[in-house]
Amino acid sequence: MGSELDFGRRAEGKWYEISRRNARSVQTTVGWIFWDPGAVARYEAWGLDKVLAMPLGYIASRGAPLAPAGADTMIAAFGTISAVGIRLTFDLLKSPDAFREFWDMREEAIEEGLRRYAPGIVDPLCEMGPALWSVVDRLPLLGRPLFAATLSMPRPQSPLLSGWHAVNLLREWRGDTHWALVAAAGLTSSEASILHNEWLRYQDDWLSKSRGHTEDDIDEGWESLTRKGLATDRRVLPEGLRLRQRIEDLTDDRTVLPWQLLGERAAHEFAERFEPPCELLLSRVDETAGVQFQPASRVRARYEDGQD
Template sequence: MGSELHFGPQAEDKWYAISRRNARSVQTTVGWIFWDPGAVARYEAWGLDGFLAGPIGYVASRGAPLAPAGAEALIASFGTISAAGIRLAFDLVKSPDAFRDFWSLRDEAVEEGLRSHAPGIVEPLCDTGPALWAVVERLPLLGRTLFGATLSMPRPESPLLSGWHAVNLLREWRGDTHWALVAAAGLTSSEASILHNEWLGYEDDWLSKSRGHTGDEIDAGWESLTRKGLAADRRALPEGLRLRQRIEDLTDERTVLPWQLLGEHAAHEFAERFEPPCELLLARVDETAGPQYQPASRQRAAG
């Protein structure tokens, strides 16, 4: 592993590019499970209604480390996910121990699904897992609540699942960093979701609706963005799109540390080994959810 961190302009550009490139594979390695039928079937068997099994199972499995802190802690950590949906998860799942059930059910589906849908990722996860754990254990906790809670969970004995959890921790550390930047920009959950949707070029309010925002919440988001000079006539203005791009750029800049700790050679090797099987996992999302889901894994058109 690399032991020296470099911050000169040339090195900074290099690490920025690595951070941006590998963020996509990190997201994809983890995110496909959110809509996977193998996971949803397990949540249904636990007792969730079929329509709710996917979204509530997502909240319960990902949120299990923070569940003892209550719904408001998850709302604060989950960014643009519907607050009402998170509160419903607590109504239906009820106890922190039951949230842990969903964590375990999700893990079963992860191991089974990776072997079935992207077998080429099994060896890279097993090989890279120990080095990634050494990285995540050195990452700063300050301001990264969901990352810190997830880090406290027991480490799986399975080398495949252990490697996957290490990647998941990279994802949560980046996510906590991103939401801190969104908050620092003065954006609400609804505003952030609307700007993200516009920045991606998705159809009207698709992202907000997919994350459970109500019509009233979306309307309020547009109204406040308009007052701030970031939108007009339910379209983001150039100022709004520039703000969203700046948040993305800052996220990449502020998340170079894991790759510096891993080392340049290993960071490039991560990209080369993970990208091909991640394309299969993204195709799985296309099949199980749709081609707009998991937007952090999508290649955004220039412009």
């Protein structure tokens, strides 16, 4: 039997569409830094191997708020990111203080990179930052560990970095919500990566490999999806694609609250002001990582039954 999610859609149509639309700009405002050469160069200068600087630097900088809780907690919060990579990061960095160094290095690269590659985002972040923080401070913590841990970090004095962190917290709140839905569907990390890869129409387990899953992890994921009736012969069946689309729809539905708290007018203002510079940041991802990376920033059609 396949997994099902039957929570229903509750948000009014306009809020669902606002949530769905603004999710792209939230993701893009934050996600470009994961592959930014300025950040990666700092991680290398700290001492990470050139090959490992990007993936482990990402884990270290994003995971710094959770570092005191240990590798298992970070694995639980990071969804489909490789457990092997997270454990290796802990082995190399040794202490939460070292994770905090990566957080600080990322701060420098964020401010530098935004001003250089998407200067049009500077004013929106500075001007809308206080209103976004007002929203962040009212969001519920329940079931959202990465959001809660990140919220406890010191707030930057720089208006630009402060606005960026408010957006980052919206991203982490959405991410925690998404992974709660994945868990409610009974999916493992490997299964979720495989379903996502097929839903995106990517080939050859690309997404799983890009997130550090081993061949054994991927094989196990395919086998378990097959047992659940969601795949056969390393091909996801319509039932699996319907489940993945359902998770996406529910994620958009369950993350309307920040935009409702912000207000309809300001939520539309966010879309109008952030989308143009975010296209530049997405182009930056294309250059530094590739056109398949950061799929949450890409426009994609919904999966419909009967679709090839």
